[in-house]
Amino acid sequence: MDHDTRRTLVKHETAIQGLSAAISQQAQKDAEAAQRKVVDLLSEVQGRLIDRAAAYTNLILIGGYAGLFAIWSATRASLPMKANIAVAAALTLSLAFFLGFEVYKMIYAGSRFL
Secondary structure, eight states, rough: OHHHHHHHHHHHHHHHHHHHHHHHHHHHHHHHHHHHHHHHHHHHHHHHHHHHHHHHHHHHHHHHHHHHHHHHHGGGGGGGGHHHHHHHHHHHHHHHHHHHHHHHHHHHHHOOOO
């Protein structure tokens, strides 16, 4: 093999290696982009599920409080005064803790995402 042919082969081999490296880098970038899309989609789906679960939990809790207050208002006349005071205090305290926790959770979540 003469010197010019060898030099041409080396030149082509270098070009092929460069193209191979470029293809490999592009494939890696494409894979990373696809992975980011999957992660973003999963994060969005998970966020929606958490929001819906939280809304459902709050609905159940509010329904429970409404039911307790309805039962208490229906039976209040037949309960002694001390029992009425105890029930009112327990329900008020429970509701205050629930509302306080919800406000704390809202503030914490808001500050966490800022």
